[in-house]
Amino acid sequence: MKRDPVTQVCFIEELAKDGLSDILCTFWTAVTQTLASQFQKATDSSMFLKQAFEGEYPKLLRLYNDFWKRIQQYSKNIQRNFITNGTAEHFAELQQIEDDTQDIFMQKKQDYDPEIALKDSLQPYEAAYLSKSLSRLFDPINLVFPPGGRNPPSADELDSIIKTIASELNVAAVDPNLTLAVSKNVAKTIQLFSVKSEQLLSTQGEASQVIGPLTEGQRRNVAVVNSLYRLHQSVLKVISCQNAFPASSEETISTALKTVYDLMGNAVQPLLNSVGDSIEAIIITMHQEDFSGSLPTSEKPDVPCSLYMKELQGFIARVMNDYFRYFECYDFVYESTEAIAQRAIELFIRNASLLRPLGEGGKMRLAADFAQMELAVAPLCRRLSDLGISYRLLRSFRPMLFQTSEHIINSPAVGDIIPFSTVIQFLFTRAPPELKSPFQRAEWTIARYSRWLDDHPSEKDRLILIRGALEAYVQSVRSREGKEFAPVYPIMVQLLQKALSTLQ
DSSP states (O other), X not given: OOBOTTTOOBHHHHHHHTTOOOXXXXXXHHHHXXXXXXXXXXXXXXXXXXXXXXXXXXXXXXXXXXXXXXXXXXXXXXXXXXXXXXXXXXXXXHHHHHHSSSOGGGSSOTTOOHHHHHHGXXXXXXXXXXXXXXXXXXXXXXXXXXXXXXXXXXXXXXXXXXXXXXXXXXXXXXXXXXXXXXXXXXXXXXXXXXXXHHTTOOOSGGGSOOSSSOOHHHHHHHHHHHHHHHHHHHHHHHHHTSXXXXXXXXXXXXXXXXXXXXXXXXXXXXXXXXXXXXHHHHHGGGGGSOOOOOOOSSSSOOOSSOHHHHHXXXXXXXXXXXXXXXXXXXXXXXXXXXXXXXXHHHHXXXXXXXXXXXXXXXXXXXXXXXXXXXXXXXXGXXXXXXXXXXHHHHHHHGGGGTSOHHHHHXXXXXXXXXXXXXXXXXXXXGSOTTSOOHHHHTTOOHHHHHHHHHHOOOHHHHHHHHHHHHHHHHHHHHHTTOXXXXXXXXXXXXXXXXXHHHHO
């Protein structure tokens, strides 16, 4: 801010003419280069210093951080003293400089960060420290996954890995940037653990069998999943215990933990697929039973549920007891099995709506099956209400078995909880044989129709198929010169029109 007493030109402006106005940058660059040079000379001539600076790098970095804080405080004190002791003229000039968006000492290097420039003088020691840190993190994992090994690490071995991770993060806590760098090493460590664990998994046919007790491969898969789960939970606990843990570091480790969770899912998926396929195979056997009967005339009570439902209940109870109870990650298991329960309800409703013919006695037995279905899927979830829309669908569809077609079409559940296509599909059961269901018109088996529905989840596609079946019925009535349609036909057409209009 000093001026030439003769010309009254600021000295800084004189320097700017020669392109030398970056005084602070020039000075600080020289200082940091000198530091880097002197450190290099010292460590080149002394192995002890080199090992100390590399091995104890976080302590060295902490000294640098303290040094930087003192410089900042010193800078503030200078400005405060200047404002307190300086003249009004100088104070006005200082204000003008502070208000100026461009620092006159940093005109040419706006992106220059003096703190980064200072810490860059330690870069060789940081690189060496991070390399050794990664080696310390990898060593216990390579130790517990020997070549040719077939078992995941024990609880004690896993504790050793977690303690190493916690130790590295605690030591790095002196600096946010160092914490981020070590967090990236921790993420690599978690990924290495995942890769080693994945190599232990059994992917052969025995991994997905649901006929007999746990096979050796399935036991190993359970052990691997439990090991991955313990690692996942332990690392989360380590992160939660870190004080002022940077968000970027937490995100880095959380991303790596997601791969652990995904691997757990991949490990369990073959078993889940087998369970789901078996449930579907059992449910579809309801079409082998007779639901056409009328109400029983005797006072003898009817069977509480159908044979297929008894088989379904027994299968699900056995699967949960024989396979899933060995997993320690209950929340993870329920997330997976709840999806199976939802799918089971969807298939049950689908097949129940396709039963033809359906007599009054059949309706009573099917209503009992609806109640028993809740008991069947109960082991697959914590609470039935956790199944959400699927559970509401099961509860809402049951009363329709006994409602008139006119009452059904006005039900608020139709189109909201129960899809239009499912309701119209159910109304086919009240029609004469001439009004064929969509799968009958296409000459498909029920299993093939079910696959088609899975491949066409769009409500529009399903309604178009249904419309084709209704149009074919109209053609058949006209071809035989019939005088009237089945009473349920206009109701089905009305519901179809309503459904199509909601899609537009």
